[in-house]
Amino acid sequence: xxxxxxxxxxxxxxxxxxxxxxxxxxxxxxxxxxxxxxxxxxxxxxxxxxxxxxxxxxxxxxxxxxxxxxxxxxxxxxxxxxxxxxxxxxxxxxxxxxxxxxxxxxxxxxxxxxxxxxxxxxxxxxxxxxxxxxxxxxxxxxxxxxxxxxxxxxxxxxxxxxxxxxxxxxxxxxxxxxxxxxxxxxxxxxxxxxxxxxxxxxxxxxxxxxxxxxxxxxxxxxxxxxxxxxxxxxxxxxxxxxxxxxxxxxxxxxxxxxxxxxxxxxxxxxxxxxxxxxxxxxxxxxxxxxxxxxxxxxxxxxxxxxxxxxxxxxxxxxxxxxxxxxxxxxxxxxxxxxxxxxxxxxxxxxxxxxxxxxxxxxxxxxxxxxxxx
Amino acid sequence: xxxxxxxxxxxxxxxxxxxxxxxxxxxxxxxxxxxxxxxxxxxxxxxxxxxxxxxxxxxxxxxxxxxxxxxxxxxxxxxxxxxxxxxxxxxxxxxxxxxxxxxxxxxxxxxxxxxxxxxxxxxxxxxxxxxxxxxxxxxxxxxxxxxxxxxxxxxxxxxxxxxxxxxxxxxxxxxxxxxxxxxxxxxxxxxxxxxxxxxxxxxxxxxxxxxxxxxxxxxxxxxxxxxxxxxxxxxxxxxxxxxxxxxxxxxxxxxxxxxxxxxxxxxxxxxxxxxxxxxxxxxxxxxxxxxxxxxxxxxxxxxxxxxxxxxxxxxxxxxxxxxxxxxxxxxxxxxxxxxxxxxxxxxxxxxxxxxxx
Numbered sequence: 001x002x003x004x005x006x007x008x009x010x011x012x013x014x015x016x017x018x019x020x021x022x023x024x025x026x027x028x029x030x031x032x033x034x035x036x037x038x039x040x041x042x043x044x045x046x047x048x049x050x051x052x053x054x055x056x057x058x059x060x061x062x063x064x065x066x067x068x069x070x071x072x073x074x075x076x077x078x079x080x081x082x083x084x085x086x087x088x089x090x091x092x093x094x095x096x097x098x099x100x101x102x103x104x105x106x107x108x109x110x111x112x113x114x115x116x117x118x119x120x121x122x123x124x125x126x127x128x129x130x131x132x133x134x135x136x137x138x139x140x141x142x143x144x145x146x147x148x149x150x151x152x153x154x155x156x157x158x159x160x161x162x163x164x165x166x167x168x169x170x171x172x173x174x175x176x177x178x179x180x181x182x183x184x185x186x187x188x189x190x191x192x193x194x195x196x197x198x199x200x201x202x203x204x205x206x207x208x209x210x211x212x213x214x215x216x217x218x219x220x221x222x223x224x225x226x227x228x229x230x231x232x233x234x235x236x237x238x239x240x241x242x243x244x245x246x247x248x249x250x251x252x253x254x255x256x257x258x259x260x261x262x263x264x265x266x267x268x269x270x271x272x273x274x275x276x277x278x279x280x281x282x283x284x285x286x287x288x289x290x291x292x293x294x295x296x297x298x299x300x301x302x303x304x305x306x307x308x309x310x311x312x313x314x315x316x317x318x319x320x321x322x323x324x325x326x327x328x329x330x331x332x333x334x335x336x337x338x339x340x341x342x343x344x345x346x347x348x349x350x351x352x353x354x355x356x357x358x359x360x361x362x363x364x365x366x367x368x369x370x371x372x373x
Numbered sequence: 374x375x376x377x378x379x380x381x382x383x384x385x386x387x388x389x390x391x392x393x394x395x396x397x398x399x400x401x402x403x404x405x406x407x408x409x410x411x412x413x414x415x416x417x418x419x420x421x422x423x424x425x426x427x428x429x430x431x432x433x434x435x436x437x438x439x440x441x442x443x444x445x446x447x448x449x450x451x452x453x454x455x456x457x458x459x460x461x462x463x464x465x466x467x468x469x470x471x472x473x474x475x476x477x478x479x480x481x482x483x484x485x486x487x488x489x490x491x492x493x494x495x496x497x498x499x500x501x502x503x504x505x506x507x508x509x510x511x512x513x514x515x516x517x518x519x520x521x522x523x524x525x526x527x528x529x530x531x532x533x534x535x536x537x538x539x540x541x542x543x544x545x546x547x548x549x550x551x552x553x554x555x556x557x558x559x560x561x562x563x564x565x566x567x568x569x570x571x572x573x574x575x576x577x578x579x580x581x582x583x584x585x586x587x588x589x590x591x592x593x594x595x596x597x598x599x600x601x602x603x604x605x606x607x608x609x610x611x612x613x614x615x616x617x618x619x620x621x622x623x624x625x626x627x628x629x630x631x632x633x634x635x636x637x638x639x640x641x642x643x644x645x646x647x648x649x650x651x652x653x654x655x656x657x658x659x660x661x662x663x664x665x666x667x668x669x670x671x672x673x674x675x676x677x678x679x680x681x682x683x684x685x686x687x688x689x690x691x692x693x694x695x696x697x698x699x700x701x702x703x704x705x706x707x708x709x710x711x712x713x714x715x716x717x718x719x720x721x722x723x724x725x726x727x728x729x730x
Binding site: 056057156170171172173200201202203204205206209227228229230231232233234253254257258267268269270271272273274275276278279281282283284285286288348349350351352353355356357358359360362363366367 | 444445530531533534535536550552563566580581582583584585586588589590592593594597598607608609610611613614615634637647648649650651652653654655656657658659660661665667668669670671672687730
């Protein structure tokens with residue numbers, strides 16, 4: 001798999017891709033103006049590939065996935081191209097899309113309580129998915145398959161659980177049901193949008209295992225959207241980092257984690273407290289992401305970037321090759337990052353040291369006065 | 374000190390093996406908090422209890438950060454709130470400055486609130502949207518009668534201290550980002566020069582690039598001002614970074630307490646081991662080569678917790694590593710939080726340290 005962009009960097013023949021996204025743009029008209037939530041996102045998935053899309057809140061990672069599935073509200077303006085096995089999905093009728101959803105591309109959402117229907121049993125909902133794409137399937141047969149699927153995703157006692165309603169299950173169990181539904185029709189692509197964000201860590205580990213099982217069983221390609229860099233490190237082969245509606249860096253997990261070529265990626269990695277080592281200081285990224293309403297020209301990360309130069313305010317850098325094959329970065333000065341760490345680029349700012357010293361003085365003076373009263 | 378003279382400090386005996394150095398500032402012993410579960414219908418009867426916190430004991434020392442970590446429903450937030458008297462304790466002791474907090478009336482508690490402050494999790498819900506940031510930070514000063522002639526500058530200084538522009542004091546909370554709001558909450562907590570600050574998931578609502586700045590700020594404040602932090606969080610990586618000692622909670626009980634470095638290097642309780650195993654490392658090679666201890670199922674209901682060891686229903690050791698007679702102890706006896714040879718207190722009959730990272 002490679003990541004394409006509007007600049008058209010790609011490798012391999014176009015025909016073997018299961019999912020190809022090119023120049024995808026999404027705009028939402030609002031009362032205050034047009035919000036450009038996604039601005040030219042492209043990627044390409046071969047059969048069985050896995051791509052992690054990481055980014056912070058508002059980076060456009062979920063909107064991208066929702067646009068691919070054709071699930072955005074009608075007010076959203078979508079540009080570009082989304083091809084599933086060569087068929088253009090943008091502009092397809094809802095009826096035609098329904099044939100592809102579930103069977104071609106399945107989606108797992110963040111909150112299982114909103115993706116499951118509260119008034120039907122989980123068995124009914126799995127059977128419904130099966131029969132939508134296999135109209136000849138008998139209800140009895142669908143039920144057997146549902147029990148089977150629930151067992152596959154690790155639900156204990158699937159023969160009993162098949163008759164449960166979603167509210168009778170825990171959050172982790174519900175998310176397993178959603179995974180069972182996603183794998184029911186043997187999809188070619190599974191898009192998982194923050195599938196474990198609402199869950200506790202021990203349950204998250206179980207759900208990620210269930211997702212791996214689902215992939216192994218179906219051979220599906222995976223798009224895993226998350227804000228957790230750790231989840232991506234363990235579960236996908238390639239990574240795309242999103243910022244302000246664009247992919248700003250993409251490459252293999254090794255490229256992204258060990259040799260980032262975009263200051264934002266470097267900053268994200270430097271911001272992470274780590275379980276496996278003792279870091280003296282974290283290096284936060286100052287400021288906050290830009291508003292996608294009236295985005296100024298230039299690199300959207302420039303206002304927060306310690307490496308910013310004049311050209312950054314003028315021209316938005318395209319996604320272009322950096323480092324190893326297939327590693328792309330949208331930074332004018334990507335090569336300056338070779339061999340640097342976050343601590344060399346970002347300041348480890350904390351409390352204002354002068355104010356802190358004055359405050360410490362005031363505290364000790366205050367304490368002395370109190371004691372003397 | 375203008376408050377009535379405090380009774381002579383009657384510090385409780387220290388907890389053996391719990392670590393920590395210096396003088397305990399806050400002592401918690403056998404803290405219990407149950408919430409009643411009422412029946413439905415016209416006549417509502419008490420039909421049970423949510424066993425939120427069950428016999429939690431720890432000391433918080435001067436100039437240290439003690440982490441309280443656990444998953445949702447573990448009782449970590451309830452513990453923190455009960456310690457500050459924001460929830461009435463069902464039983465147990467909380468000793469601060471020679472006073473028993475659980476017995477104090479609201480009026481007698483008030484002067485102590487200057488020294489015991491809290492920062493809440495949700496920076497959107499914990500700041501009054503109708504008053505300016507200046508007023509939010511000044512409010513504790515007004516309540517405690519300290520809003521004197523120099524207070525305007527004092528508030529500006531507080532805003533500067535936490536990394537905000539003091540010129541922005543006349544803005545409202547909604548004009549700030551999540552990270553900036555959390556800084557406002559920290560400035561408010563600092564206004565009265567407290568000795569202890571309870572931080573209830575202070576960074577869990579923030580994106581990582583923002584979270585790092587708030588963590589740096591908190592660590593600077595703690596070390597430079599010699600504050601004591603009770604830091605509640607579910608994120609073990611954050612804990613590892615900020616805490617000197619870490620206490621792990623599961624279903625209302627402490628299961629392990631150790632210096633952070635040792636807890637993560639060689640956890641002894643099967644639950645701690647599972648937690649450490651479950652945290653994904655942002656390092657592809659390490660993450661894919663890791664040894665893991667996994668647990669099955671979900672946390673049981675705190676209304677009817679398992680007998681004996683509360684973790685036994687999910688414990689991989691109970692399931693695969695013990696003989697039937699050994700399991701009897703897990704079912705029948707609540708394991709005490711004591712040193713079992715690992716050098717740190719662990720509440721597991723069969724604790725064994727494991728190297729996972």
